[in-house]
Structure formats: structure tokens, C-alpha cells
Amino acid sequence: MTHFSQMSSSRPxxxxxxxxxxxxxxxxxxxxxxxxxxxxxxxxxRVATWGSLAHVRFTLDTQDEEAKATKILVDELSPQIExxxxxxxxxxLSEAHRDELKETYGEHLGALWRSDLxxxxxxxxxxxxxxxxxxxxxxxxxxxxxxxxxGETLNLSSIPRHTLDPDRGTRREATQVKWAWLAEHxxxxxxxxxxxxxxxxxxxxxxxxxxxxxxxxxxxxxVDYDSDDVSVFRSQVLxxxxxxxxxxxxxQAERLGVGSLKAWDMAxxxxxGNPRPVGDHDWMMEQATEMFDELGPRFSSFFxxxxxxxxxxxxxxxxxxxxxxxxxxxxxxxxxxxxxFNGTAQDVKVFTHECGHAFQVWSSRSAPISxxxxxxxxxAEIHSMSLEFLTWPYMEKxxxxxxxxxxxxxxxxxxxxxxxxxxxxxxxxxIYANPDAxxxxxxxxxxxxxxxxxxxxxxxxxxxxAKGGRWQLQRHIYHRPxxxxxxxxxxxxxxxxxxxxxRDRDEAMTRYHALCGLGxxxxxQELVAAAGLRxxxxxxxxxxxxxxxxxxxxx
Ligand code: ZN
Numbered sequence: 001m002t003h004f005s006q007m008s009s010s011r012p013x014x015x016x017x018x019x020x021x022x023x024x025x026x027x028x029x030x031x032x033x034x035x036x037x038x039x040x041x042x043x044x045x046r047v048a049t050w051g052s053l054a055h056v057r058f059t060l061d062t063q064d065e066e067a068k069a070t071k072i073l074v075d076e077l078s079p080q081i082e083x084x085x086x087x088x089x090x091x092x093l094s095e096a097h098r099d100e101l102k103e104t105y106g107e108h109l110g111a112l113w114r115s116d117l118x119x120x121x122x123x124x125x126x127x128x129x130x131x132x133x134x135x136x137x138x139x140x141x142x143x144x145x146x147x148x149x150x151g152e153t154l155n156l157s158s159i160p161r162h163t164l165d166p167d168r169g170t171r172r173e174a175t176q177v178k179w180a181w182l183a184e185h186x187x188x189x190x191x192x193x194x195x196x197x198x199x200x201x202x203x204x205x206x207x208x209x210x211x212x213x214x215x216x217x218x219x220x221x222x223v224d225y226d227s228d229d230v231s232v233f234r235s236q237v238l239x240x241x242x243x244x245x246x247x248x249x250x251x252q253a254e255r256l257g258v259g260s261l262k263a264w265d266m267a268x269x270x271x272x273g274n275p276r277p278v279g280d281h282d283w284m285m286e287q288a289t290e291m292f293d294e295l296g297p298r299f300s301s302f303f304x305x306x307x308x309x310x311x312x313x314x315x316x317x318x319x320x321x322x323x324x325x326x327x328x329x330x331x332x333x334x335x336x337x338x339x340x341f342n343g344t345a346q347d348v349k350v351f352t353h354e355c356g357h358a359f360q361v362w363s364s365r366s367a368p369i370s371x372x373x374x375x376x377x378x379x380a381e382i383h384s385m386s387l388e389f390l391t392w393p394y395m396e397k398x399x400x401x402x403x404x405x406x407x408x409x410x411x412x413x414x415x416x417x418x419x420x421x422x423x424x425x426x427x428x429x430x431i432y433a434n435p436d437a438x439x440x441x442x443x444x445x446x447x448x449x450x451x452x453x454x455x456x457x458x459x460x461x462x463x464x465x466a467k468g469g470r471w472q473l474q475r476h477i478y479h480r481p482x483x484x485x486x487x488x489x490x491x492x493x494x495x496x497x498x499x500x501x502x503r504d505r506d507e508a509m510t511r512y513h514a515l516c517g518l519g520x521x522x523x524x525q526e527l528v529a530a531a532g533l534r535x536x537x538x539x540x541x542x543x544x545x546x547x548x549x550x551x552x553x554x555x
Pocket of ligand 1: 353357380381384
């Protein structure tokens, strides 16, 4: 097994790739497609490995000039490669090959490719490069944040340790520092976003869409639901979840012993503060090893492979990009996990979450074609968010006698997340439906959504978010439009796994493994049904879980 530090992949040369593709297309014209598809897929895996390694190295150190230069190269080359892939997909979807393709890979592959083809044209190549440059600028800007707090210099990944402090005064002060930084950089972030909205709208119009919304859905490869379904789901959250969260907020204020909750209280659920893992990173890895060993042989071999091959980079440090993610290196058949541990309960959540993604893609690594390695995002988030819940029986390993308290706050946070998540989605629909809105109008759109979906949120002393600036810290809004509802759809499914595991853990785990094994072979609602879950678009999909969750939280 190759260690991460030894992994390398040679930079693809466009001219060479072009002739390689031409050769493949000629062979395709000459006869049977299956062998040609495998050879083409091998090229795609090689290029994807190079791109993933470059992305990982850039996010590990956004100040490393060489890593940055390679990342820029990937961004510039990607649309050219997409153009080559588009030609190949078009050829395979033509009458000559369509049936054979369907027979070998099933219906879903064609649906994915038709979506890809509807989202791309060589005419938008330059716009895609512009878009990448803007999102890189956003990443660097946020990664470079220096927050001075009580003599310490922190970044956006490490400050949550203080914004979640048990002491209310500390929470308030740290929260003020964080939003003061945003206020200072708000204008620049508005500019970056404005350019992103403009370039995305331009691409949509070049491709014949009225605005970016439909293109955004195509780029997310949503093949079995549309924005009307999503709107129905948002209404369900507003009608059914928001009142439960309001009840939760009242209880939270009581538990915190405060008259009314302020913004800096929202993520802290009782006066003792949220439980924290009782050891550092290295200790947590020991605990995690035990946990995965106990979860069974498949999880055990998965995790020892990840650990031994250096595929976990979890500590926060200066210059590292924010957030957490999981990616895959197809040529090495292994996933990679990136995170920014900051000593809060969030570390355990992010860790189990990303392990869920990694376990799924590792379970699917022998998929017959790379399009099936991962499902589309809303489905992929089911594996990750469900594993957060399915690891509850092992939380004592991280939180000792505070494990029950952790589970309580996790469940509370999962419900409280839903209204925020759908607000982020509705915001983006409004933004791209009105691409000419001014930055001030965009802030006011967010402000109104916040009032509707999170009526208890009181920014008090924080003028910048009080006027509607919070969305600027939500990186998905910049990086990947319309990727956010995915978390709420998946959370709705993950909560069903949570409920199922309370009733029959073995049965729930069997279904979880089976779902991971399906990888990306089907669209969202098909995978959901195969896992025995209710579609989030169905009326009443949340009622069972809300009933049980209310019992646990308020019972
Ligand atoms: Zn995820």
C-alpha cells in the first residue's frame, strides 16, 4: 500500500490527451465499446488522481506556491478535459452504442451523462476557469484570516473552541472577534460573490437556460428531482421542524440559565458547555481504532488502511484551508480525509462524518466505471451523516461519562440544522433568480430568510450578521451552488437510520453496509428506497423521527 507522502501522479499534457482521446474515439467507431470504455475510464482515473492530489496539497497549505500553481493548472485544464469527455460521452450515447452501454452499466449512467452534457459546452471553458479562480480566492481569503483573541492568534477553524466555551462571556467575546473579521472583509467577499453570480449566470445563458438555477441542478447531476420537489421539502421543514426547534430553543435557554438566547449561545446546549473529547488528536486516533475494530471486520480493515497509509490529515494549522472533506485517489484505490480538529465535539462529528464518506467510496472502489464510485451528493451525505448516528454506542470512547450528553447535543444540533440548511438553499434560489441584485439586497434576502427559518436567532451586539452577512461564511454558497440542500435531504435519511438503529441495530447496520456497497449505481430516490428509507420529498417523511426525537429531547 502506497503511503500518502509517496503518492504522485504525472501532470497530463493536453496535446497527448487529445490524441489519446482521438485514438479511443476511432476505436469506438471501429466496433465493440466495452473495452474502449474501460481504457477511457483508466485515463479518467489517472487524470482524477492527479486533480485530487493537487487539490489536497493546495488545501493542506494554501500558502505553498508550488501547490497553488499546480491547483491553478488543474483548474485551467479541467474544462479542456471536460470537453474531451463530453465528446466521448456523446459518442457513447449515440444510437450505435446506447443499448450496449445500458446493458453493461444500467440506466443511471446515461442519465448522469445527459445531465453532464446539458451542463457543458466548450463555449464556457473560459468562464469555468474564471469561476475556479474566484472560488480559490475565497478559500485563500478565509484560510488567511487571523483572529486575535486574548493574546492568541487564531483562524476560522480554531476559534470555535472559544465560540463554544462553557463561559458565556468568552463565547460572546470570541464570537465578536469572528464577526468583526467578517465585517472587515465583507466588501471583498461581496465582490467575489458578485463576480461568481455574474459568471455563473453568463454560463447558464450561453447554454440556453433562463438563469443559473437549472444549470446548477444539472451540474449537481440531479436526475430524479427538481426545484419544485426541493421547495416542497423546504415547506415541510418550515411547517414541522421550525416549531420543534423553537421548543428546543426555549429548553436551551432554561438549561443555560439565560433570559433569552443570543447568537453566541445557539450552539451550546447547557450550562456546563458542550462535552469535549477528553484527549488530543493522537489519543482520539487510538480510540477511533478501537471503535472501528468493534464495528466489525470491514470497518476495521478500512480504518487501519487509512491510518497506516497516512490518509488522515485532521489537525488544524496556519494556512490550511477550512472545513473538512473526503476525496478519492482512483489510481491508488484509496480515499483521503481532511479536517481541522479544534478540540470541540465537532471534531468527533466531522471525523465520523468523513469516515462515512471514505468507507462508502472504499466499499465501491471496484465499481465498473468511475461514475459509480460515488453517488450524487445528496445520497453521499447519507453515508456520512448516518455514520455520525450509527457510532453513538461508541461515544464513551471519546467523551467518557459525557457520552450521553454528547448524543443529546448531536441530536439537538441535527434538528436545529435543518431550518438553517433549507434557508441556505432558498437563499441561493433567490440569488440566481435575481442575478442583478446588489450586495445590500443579497444581505437583506438572507436577513429575511433568517427571520423566517431561525426566528430565535438574535445577533444583538453584532451589527454585521444582524444585517444579513452570515451567509458569507458558508463556503458551499461560493464553491458549489445548490450543494447544501443535500445535507438536509441526507439528514432526513440519516435520522431514519438513527431511528431504525434504536429499534434494531443489526438490521440498520446491514442496510447501511448494503447502501454503501451500492455506491453511485442509482439516483437519489432509488438509493433511498433500496435502503428502506422514506424519500424526503414524500409528505410526512419527518413525522416518525420528529416524534422520537422530541421524546428524547424533551421526554
Ligand atoms: Zn459530507
